[in-house]
Amino acid sequence: MIKDNITFVKEVKIKITPQAQMVIDSSKYSIEDFKQWALEDIGISLGGNNVTIFLEKMYKKEVEKCQHP
Numbered sequence: 001m002i003k004d005n006i007t008f009v010k011e012v013k014i015k016i017t018p019q020a021q022m023v024i025d026s027s028k029y030s031i032e033d034f035k036q037w038a039l040e041d042i043g044i045s046l047g048g049n050n051v052t053i054f055l056e057k058m059y060k061k062e063v064e065k066c067q068h069p
Contacts, residue, residue: 014039 016031024034 012044 024031
């Protein structure tokens, strides 16, 4: 039975959208405050929804491969 998280460290590119920047800019907090909160306090979690999206994308790739050999 799987019951523990898998944790790993990897360099990633993270985008902060213009919408998020505008919202932060209208507050008393900075982008740096937001980045610290997002990356250090909550981290990045991949769950069941992410797996579903991944499997759908892989399925579509396989279908395209079969249609265009």
